[in-house]
Amino acid sequence: MLSRIAESLFWIGRYIERADGTARILDVHLQLLLEDPWVDEDTACRSLMGVMGSFPPEGTEKVTRSDVLTSLAVDRTNPSSIAYAVQASRENARRAREIVSTDLWETLNTTYSRMPRRINNEKVHEFFQWVRERSALAVGITDSSTSRDEAWQFLALGRAIERTDMTARLLATRSLTEASGPSWTTILRSCGAYEAYLRTYRGMPSASNAAEFLLLDRLFPRSVIHSIARAEKCMSAIDPVADRVGHSNTVLRALGRIRNDLEYRPIEEILSELPEHMEQVQKVTREASEAIRARFFPTHAEPSWIGETS
């Protein structure tokens, strides 16, 4: 497959997952602001935007709920917004139009063209629901109609990497503001993990159990470990080289290191330094992404030819 196309597929996967993850995180936190009148809106909003990698413009006195909504949901120019992810996934699908199935393309195209430019306050929850449904639709359509060839592996790899990153960010929001961060119940709910968690642990959420579940459960598809393992599997399928000594694949090396680090460290230790560890996970996903690019999508300096000048 062409490197350029593979890169587009990788990013389609990432953007679909990013739109979904961002919608989930925003949904939970914006609701929390309404439910809990003791939360300091400005601090909470600032730290939420910080976690999502977006910062309010200089000199903004007070960041409100609607500011967060505008910049992280519908602002098409902000690279961490949902609208941007939707637009970017569609652009990438357009570039790989001959490889992407018509169904997937039409789904992404329709999502893009129906993306609102403004949301009223009462429609917020509905909007996030819609984004999640559209992502689920895109993923489901791919799942049911794509051959499990390289194209699929690159898309799945993108999704797994992005999901690792998103869950790590979500866990990091727990420690945003010590007193007023979202409860573990809220975090579990936002991942759609609450019921799965209850069935697994049969009880009220305790901090260490919930964190353990979202970080280390090997069966729950949104946990960090599961996503990393998924990424490793895709990577091995794309590049099936069995080394006798160590791993030569830099992507696998990065992923394997962080997986082992999480798996073999006592959960209390992780919990006590949760933000640092989550920062580490995000760093590794960036590294892995970078390594994938260097390995499979080499960009070349465009040669420019100077005509004879006389």
Add this chain to the structure above:
Amino acid sequence: MGDLFEGYGSTLAPRKTVSGVPAFDEMFEASVGAEGLAPSRAAYRELYQALAQLTQEELRGRTESLASSYLAQGVTFDFAGEERPFPLDAVPRVIAYDEWTTIEKGVQQRVRALEAFLDDAYGYQHCVRDGVLPAALIASSQYFYRQASGIHAANGVRIQVAGIDLIRDEHGEMRVLEDNVRVPSGVSYVISNRRVMAQTLPELFHSMRVQPVGDYPNKLLQALRASAPSGIDDPNVVVLTPGVYNSAYFEHTLLARLMGIELVEGRDLQCIGGKVFMRTTRGLKRVDVIYRRVDDDFLDPLQFRADSMLGAPGLMLAARLGNVTIANAVGNGVADDKLLYTYVPDLIRYYLAEEPILKNVDTWRLEEPAALEEVLDRLDELVVKPVDGSGGKGLVVGPDASPAELNKLRKKLIADPRGWIAQPVIMLSTIPTLVEDGMRPRHADLRPFAVNNGDEVWVLPGGLTRVALPEGQLVVNSSQGGGSKDTWIVGGDAPQRGLRGPDGLAGLVADQASVTQAIPIIYDPQDEQTHSPQDRPRSMAEQQEQQQQEQQQQASASLPNHVPKNAASEGLDQHHLGHGLPEVGHGRGGEGGC
């Protein structure tokens, strides 16, 4: 009866030629009187009857769903930065099969002649030696590239794809307006128009046998593979696109998708040692045939425009060495030069020793002083075109132009007579088209597509019909407010479909085989597992069984000792019954044995 055609002939001053002949209407026989409509032509009769059942509102609703379907599919063009669906009119154009056969032959003949001319122009130039063409004509053409001289495809084909623009004049005769043998575009609209028409207006297809257009990608791929450098068993064919911002990008993706080949951009290609490769996730892969949708000028910065980012440096060298085939060949533009167009009938006679089947539009060559004088004299009643423009670029319609424009044009013609040709204003035929006011006649042209695989020239049955939507507008172009119509070739034999068709080999085999019928072997009938065992629909007997079981369990609750044994035997019975009633099973088994 709907009101669809109400006021069809109500245009106050329909456009006419200088001699007062109105345009030829393809659906209705003569001009329409005030009382009602003239009878429809034979080819359109069934279509007219089907359409007449609809009301204007219904048809408008369908048109909207056509548009929204195109928007979702991304069949769009950029209009002032906004994406608009490609305009498709709901009324198809119909051409009877008999007439189409003539058009087909004419197009084939023209492509063969142009092919021979190109070979000659980039070879020994016999046509110049024999006095058919002036030497200056070839040398002065803007699209004659010396860089392409002497390059031959393995099977000798330079025009893998041609789009010959036809118009129907006021007498109903098809004439050639221009030849496009560089990178003719629009075929994707033919394919997607047909698909979306069949989805939204299925009733129109009912009684009419419309020749399918879906074969195009196969024919194109076959032609491209046939032109591969010799000695390559399984050539790697790619489509080269300028990128997502090109207005025909949709077409490039559609063709690549339907042919199942890679769509590459210039930056995906790399030329090493006179060979072309593409960059893949598994390293470099050799490319054998490039169906390029990039203009000549941008293909190879080493030979043409040095600032081009759309091509790959070294492409022409690889082509010259015979390591890659570029389709269509570089330098084909010399054959669709409008001045050369005036010589094509002579070329047909010279190369093929045949009379041209499709006529040209009468044209003045402004190089000849007498012609120039006459044209300058009658500038306000002629159409003047630049020789190197396509798609209506730079064209001036005399009767529509202001005196100032004509004066400016006059100076240009005197300064550069080689750069222009002049033609009488031709009344393009009109076809009913749904516009704001309702169903109205609008001028249209036709672009059939021809694919040359070296052995035969195949013409896509149909083609792109483009309509000028403003009233009386004669320039038909999508960038100037043009729409399109699905083009139906109606009648004729069913197309050959190889093994899949009813008359194909497979059908023959199936016929032979069906003398003896397969005998079904029936075991104890078992239901297919479509439900989980707990939820499957139960037969009456089973339900009774279940009730009995419940009763027994209630009863046996007082006799705890018997419970285990009883329950076990009941369970077993139920299991047997679960597979259906035994009597029925035997009955069917008996049939099977006969």
